[in-house]
Amino acid sequence: MKNGFLPCLRGELWKVFHARAFYIALAAGLLIQLYNVVWNIEYVQGIYNSGPRHADGDTRSLFILWLSANGTLAYFLFRWLFPLLALIPYGWSYRSEAQSGYCNQMLTRVSKGGYFTAKYIGTFVSGAAVIAIPLGVNLLLNAMICPAAVPPSYSMVIPVHRRDIMYPLFFSHPWLYSILWLSISALWGGIMAGLSMFLSQFMKRNIFILILPCIAVYLSSYVMGSWAIDDKFLIFGYFVRTYAMMFSEMGVLTAVGLFGGLAIFSRKEVI
Secondary structure (H helix, E strand, C coil), X not given: CCCXXXXXXXXXXXXXXXCHHHHHHHHHHHHHHHHHHHHHHHHHHHHHHHCCCCCCCCCCCHHHHCCCCCCCHHHHHHHHHHHHHHHCCCCCHHHHHHHHCHHHHHCCCCCHHHXXXXXXXXXXXXXXXXXXXXXXXXXXXXXXXXCCCCCCCCCCCCCCCCCCCCXXXXXXXXXXXXXXXXXXXXXXXXXXXXXXXXXXXXXXXHHHHHHHHHHHHHHHHHHHCCCCHHHCCCCCCCCCCCHHHHHHHHXXXXXXXXXXXXXXXXXCCCC
């Protein structure tokens, strides 16, 4: 009886954090967040040098200047590269192992479901980690630069709208709000990476496995946002209108990656 799921999972997690691609993607994310920090240093210093605060609220606030909220070049770079950063560390893994014959060797030690599930978990963790680490570092570094003050609700600079989810939490517990959004972003990173497990059943080239999930998330975000421009990108930033919108999109893409991929993989013959 094949019962090697846990050793297989440990092996997958070991490979995730020893993969060169993981650290390449992580370095790219850290460089983007560092750009945001440098920009904020100059911006906050300029505010202090100018004297009075802006009339529409404290624009030096941590909660409007860290990477998940600030609409600067670093924000848009991270926003557009988000799916790609999540896929680079380990999205190519299954296709490479299938081509090399390693997958068939593993299936003599663990069931198809166990192997695929362990591979999916490893892929999910890689995408979540490569998103969570830069955002977490960015939040902590900016906390040393920007005051943790929340602008008033009437301010024109706050990054949330009254219709957005967790809107009251932004003003009552801004740290909790930021940590929750960091966690949601990490989950999205894992979900994006997990889509590669489905596409790997069809694609013979790793480049398509990396590109097609990016197209899928932008398209699904656009559709789930009822074709509204400000709802378009649900994977990053504060602009999400309903829990149903967010969790339905998460659920569909997770089901496609995990259960869709597993259903196809289970029908394949072991060579």
